Amino acid sequence: QTVVTQEPSFSVSPGGTVTLTCGFTSGSVSTTHYPSWYQQTPGQAPRTLIYNTNTRSSGVPDRFSGSILGNKAALTITGAQADDESDYYCVLYMGSGIKVFGGGTKLTVL
Amino acid sequence: EVQLLESGGGLVQPGGSLRLSCAASRFTFASHAMSWVRQAPGKGLEWVSTLSPGGGSTYYADSVKGRFSISRDNSKNTLFLQMNSLRAEDTATYFCAKQTTEFSSSSIDSWGQGTLVTVSS
Numbered sequence: 511q512t513v514v515t516q517e518p519s520f521s522v523s524p525g526g527t528v529t530l531t532c533g534f535t536s537g538s539v540s541t542t543h544y545p546s547w548y549q550q551t552p553g554q555a556p557r558t559l560i561y562n563t564n565t566r567s568s569g570v571p572d573r574f575s576g577s578i579l580g581n582k583a584a585l586t587i588t589g590a591q592a593d594d595e596s597d598y599y600c601v602l603y604m605g606s607g608i609k610v611f612g613g614g615t616k617l618t619v620l
Numbered sequence: 621e622v623q624l625l626e627s628g629g630g631l632v633q634p635g636g637s638l639r640l641s642c643a644a645s646r647f648t649f650a651s652h653a654m655s656w657v658r659q660a661p662g663k664g665l666e667w668v669s670t671l672s673p674g675g676g677s678t679y680y681a682d683s684v685k686g687r688f689s690i691s692r693d694n695s696k697n698t699l700f701l702q703m704n705s706l707r708a709e710d711t712a713t714y715f716c717a718k719q720t721t722e723f724s725s726s727s728i729d730s731w732g733q734g735t736l737v738t739v740s741s
Contacts, residue, residue, distance in 0.1 A: 511682075546727040548665070555715060555734055556657075556665065561727035562720070599665050607679025607724040609655070609667040 512536060512604050516612035522590045522619055530615050531582040532600030538581035543602040545583035547576055550597045550614075559598075560585060587617075595619045622647050622730040624716045629735030636706050636739070642699040642716030642732055650674075650694040653719040655728060656701050658712035658737075668714070669701065673722045684710075706739045713737075 513535045522528035532547075533539055541563050548556040558567040560576035563583065573588045583602070587594055600612045628640040640656070656668040669690040670679045678690055689702040699716055716732040 544725055544727050548728075550665075555731045558727075558729050558731070561729055567729060597664075601665075601667065601728070603725045603727075607670050607677070608681075609670070609728075611657075611665045611667055614664040 512610050514600065514602050514610045514612040516598075516600060516615045518613065519616045519618070522587070522594075522617065524590060524592060524619055526590050527586065527588045528590060528617065529579070530585045530587075530598055530600075530617070531579065532584070532602065532612050533582040534602060534604075534610070539578060539583045539602060541578065543583070543604070545576065545578075546601050547574075547583075547585045548599045548601070549594075550599065552597075556599065590619050592619050622718055624718060624730060624732035626714065626716050626732045626735035629714065629737045631738045631740065632706055633741050634707060634739055637702070637704045638706065638737060640701040640703065640714055640716075640735060640737070642701075644697045644699065644716075644718070647718065647730075649692075649697040651722060653722055653724050653726060654690075654692060654699045655717045655719060656690065656699075657715045657717050657728070657731075658710075659715070659734075660709070660712040663712075665715075666712075670719070670724050671699070672724060677724065679724055703737070706737075708739050711737060711739045 547560040564576040713734040717728040718730040
């Protein structure tokens with residue numbers, strides 16, 4: 511069974527830059543996995559940030575960007591703000607209609 | 621702006637059934653693959669199922685295969701999830717989600733607010 515991996519937690523200073531990653535246990539992430547990134551605060555529905563590796567969803571500020579870094583998908587937040595403190599989830603398409611979410615990264619801004 | 625409104629959640633006993641609905645609006649529903657994603661209390665997101673635009677292709681997570689059934693009524697812009705043989709571990713908030721294209725591989729780009737399903741005696 512494929513496991514999608516994310517850092518459980520990360521910390522960034524206000525104004526700083528942070529890169530969260532998304533990999534999987536049995537291979538390298540590529541654009542054919544259509545990596546996407548979602549932001550979620552407690553009690554709220556997820557908000558789409560990035561889809562298809564690097565396409566920013568409508569209304570998402572350009573300080574959020576997606577890419578492939580090495581063998582993982584990456585979400586970079588430039589100029590972190592206090593309200594970026596959230597849980598971040600990635601999802602990968604694994605073929606045959608199957609999607610697998612990562613366990614999420616809890617981002618702290620302090 | 622895309623709107624997805626789930627309904628049908630509630631308390632059900634183990635072994636019971638429940639049918640979730642998702643009313644979609646402000647986009648061409650019949651042109652998009654649709655999915656259900658769930659989140660157990662205090663846990664992460666879990667993909668549950670995806671359905672092609674015409675309803676002919678269905679995909680399920682192993683955890684629900686054989687118990688859950690996804691369907692849609694394009695004339696009413698509504699997505700469904702029939703959940704049978706429910707277990708305690710199915711307790712979660714269930715989100716309806718729109719994908720970017722007609723392909724099952726496409727990304728999720730819009731989410732509903734979710735409906736809570738609690739399986740307990």
